[in-house]
Amino acid sequence: MLQSMGGIANYTATDLDRFAQELNRDGICVIRGLFERNLIDEWAKAFDLLLRERQNQPGGLAPREIARYYLTLPWVTPFANTEVFANPVILGILDRIFPQEYVMAQLGADIPVQGSDYQEIHRDFRPLFSDRVVTPLYALAVNFPLVEVTAENGPFQMARGTHVLPRDQGLAKIASGEIPMESFYMQPGDVMIRTPLALHRGSPNRTSQPRPMIVMGYVMHWLHTAKVDLTLPRDYYESLPEKIKQLLRCQVVERLPKEKVETYVNFKY
Structure with a gap:
């Protein structure tokens, strides 16, 4: 039996x-209650400060x-936190x-706020x-929310099984209603793993609060990922076990830069 380190x-x-x-089969799975609520609360408080800074x-x-x-975290x-990314x-x-x-190549957050629309x-x-x-599953996104995801604050929507269909065929099945665009409602602590090849979209956040969804990206070791990057301080990186170091595709620096200019702007195919 496996027990989650943080769940x-x-x-x-x-x-x-x-x-x-x-x-x-579906291009997605949801693991309910993997992370403990106090871990999510800690992330949420730190994220609120980071968002205001950015x-x-x-x-x-x-x-x-x-x-x-x-934004990149x-x-x-x-x-x-190895209890999360590993x-x-x-x-x-x-x-x-x-x-x-x-390898893990991405740690960021998707944040719809009031006024957002369907992507x-x-x-x-x-x-x-x-x-x-x-295409085999050569890249996966691991997502978890820092707040409850409801119908009102912008749930992630995806059409199951479209990762194995040509894009035009998948869009036609969605348009006809044969494959629905499904909303995924989540509680803090739930984790979603999905393929970025499945057809999906963000939905409107109609509330006054941001809806942060963390994304951790994992890809086959040979995939070039120029749009996203991990930068780790040397002291933290050197403290990690060798197996964890091998999991991370990252740049190691003496100290982290104080400001981050985001470059992951073009994201749709």
């Missing part, structure tokens, strides 16, 4: 097999259409999906070859 629930190997099967910095937030933003407490339940599922070595239905990655050749 309240136990998961067996059979559970992890089931999550991996859901990912392969809002006052030129280029501190990447625009994602109207009233929606993306700094590798500092509480965000630099959680054994998450890695146990990724181990079942990726047939080769994989255009899109993918975050292109197929490996052509749209007519089914």
